[in-house]
Amino acid sequence: MPHITLPTDEPGILGLFRFRPETAGPLNQLVEVLLRGDSTLSRGERELIAAYVSSLNSCRFCFSSHAAFAAAQLPEGMTLVEQVRADPDGAPIPAKTKALLAIAAAVQQGGQEVSDKHVEAARAEGATDLEIHDTVLIAAAFCMFNRYVDGLGTFAPDDPAGYAEMAKVIVAEGYGTH
Template sequence: MPHIQFQNDLPGILGPMNFSPHTAEPMNALANALLQTDEGLSRGERELIATYVSSQNDCFFCQTIHGAVASEYLGDDDWSLVKAVKCDYEQTALSDKMKALLAIAGSVQKGGKHVTTEQVEAAKVQGATDREIHDTVLIAAAFCMFNRYVDGLATIAPQNPEVYRARAARVVEKGYSSEGKYTSEKIIS
């Protein structure tokens, strides 16, 4: 049960966003700026970073919704890649560059000062650009905030994966939106 009354039954971050539209708008703008671009990293890779950090923070809602979005972008219909990345990304078929960027993201999740020069250099050796390193750090930092927002208010998180699949398809089509009030229909449709 959420710590405060949202006056809605919306899951995860949608509950507090509906409760506070004036903060939802800039948070959605940030999510769109970070995740809805293919500059450098693909949208799927960006969502994978968000998923990994959210899993490290044990935020069920965020790791599940962003894992669903990553899967949608990456053609990972059974979510096997997303599950493997959350379990041990080093053992996946991801590129060495992406593995190096996930190492950086994992360090950011622990605290910004955990990122090392060696990690950054390793990412650069694997072909990561300064933009990709910058965006990885910012996505990881932002998702620490988003995860703490969701879990700090004890929001509800559906267990049915189909809820997340439906929402993922909408995000892929329309991005992250703060238009109007959130409704249950908008989540599932």
Template sequence: MPHIPVDENLPGIAGLFAFRPETAAPLGQFAEVLLRGPSSLTVGERELIATVVSRANECEFCFRSHAAVAAEALDGGRAAVDAACRNADDAPVSPKVGALLKIALAVRETGRAVTGELVAAARAGGATDLEIHDTVLISAAFCLFNRYVDGLGAITPDNDELYRQMGARLLHGGYLGVGAAS
């Protein structure tokens, strides 16, 4: 149950964004740049990073919504997403993405957990400095988003079809309109 009054028709972060549009706008732009802006990482790879971090942070809403986007965007679909959430070593992703997932999981513990060895493994897998940077930033941002959603007790539906629809909408429409009444 939400800790503040939110529109019951706007689950998760959308309800929180509608509650405080002044903070929603820059946070939505931030998410748009991180997950949709120019990058050599695909949308699916960036969404997978957000998903794995959200799962590890036990943020059910963010996990389910971003897993739906990643499943829509990745060739391996939901099976690849679930495998990555279980164990980055066993995920059916490139060595680069597997190494980046390990960096993302280290960041969610503490930024100091990112070691030279993790960075070297990512570079050996083909990651660029920009991809390493963006992975750290996506992970750190999703720690913020996860704590925002869970800290205010945002509405978290238990409806797989709703998340599938949300994933398709976010994949094709992005994050700038999240929280807008539609």
């Protein structure tokens, strides 16, 4: 049960966006740029970073949503998302992605936890300054989103089919329409 009265029974951030649409617009614009805008990282990779950080934060709604969004855009689907969630170092992903996930995990612990060692490791695997920047910003933004969703006690459905349906819409239309 949410801590505040929402105008809808939509789960997670969706209900919060209906409660305060004037904040929903800028937040959706940020996510649209970070997860779907021009980048040398694929949309699936960026959604994977968002899902991974949400998992580290134990945010069930955000993890479930962005895991479904990543799975819909990665050839290996949910199997890979779950492998990354369980063990990013052992997951069958490129070394650059592993290094970026390590940066994201450091951000999740606190911005000052990102060290020169993290950045050097990512650069050694071919990560660009823009990819490092965007990884840090995705991780930081999802820490905020996770705290927003959980801090207001929103509802997170258990059924993965609902998240898979949301993924179809997000992949096709993006974040600006919801």
